[in-house]
Amino acid sequence: MTALVIVVWVLASIFGAVIGDRKGYPVWGFFMGLVLSWLGVVVLLMWHPSHAVMVRREQERLRVQREARSREVS
Numbered sequence: 125m126t127a128l129v130i131v132v133w134v135l136a137s138i139f140g141a142v143i144g145d146r147k148g149y150p151v152w153g154f155f156m157g158l159v160l161s162w163l164g165v166v167v168l169l170m171w172h173p174s175h176a177v178m179v180r181r182e183q184e185r186l187r188v189q190r191e192a193r194s195r196e197v198s
């Protein structure tokens with residue numbers, strides 16, 4: 125039983141780090157998963173992405189639009 129609790133706790137930390145990384149907060153994500161377990165993962169899912177992540181996504185969106193327009197013209 126104790127091993128199961130530890131595995132679930134470690135998985136919550138890993139998921140927290142992955143979700144936090146996608147939102148721009150990898151260290152916060154790891155610690156939220158570590159300290160709050162799955163509640164921390166749920167909190168991370170509700171957080172807004174960082175400004176840097178939003179800028180990077182917007183740049184990618186604009187790049188894709190430019191490529192699509194250049195294909196239309198060709």
